[in-house]
Amino acid sequence: MPRVSGVGSGAVGHVVLVSSELGGEIRIVVKVTTMKEIKRCMEKDVNGVTKVAKLTGIKMTTLE
Structure with a gap:
């Protein structure tokens, strides 16, 4: 199951880090x-x- 954590809403804001438990990869999703x-x-x-x-x-x- 992927783990999702939000990163503050500063100047850039709305950035979400999605890390996969199995592969250890991290993806950055920006709106x-x-x-x-x-x-x-x-x-x-x-x-x-x-x-x-x-x-x-x-x-x-x-x-x-």
Whole structure:
């Protein structure tokens, strides 16, 4: 019988660990809404880094 244990509902939230008694394997199940939230945060971070890189490139060009 698999054992299920929940992992808090912090920033990531709704992550469930399922461990099999026989095989000793652990699977991580993440809800779709949680994955969408993670994706949104990652896209926000990438957009911020891209903005800084573009501004740095413009400043470097003006200094030359």
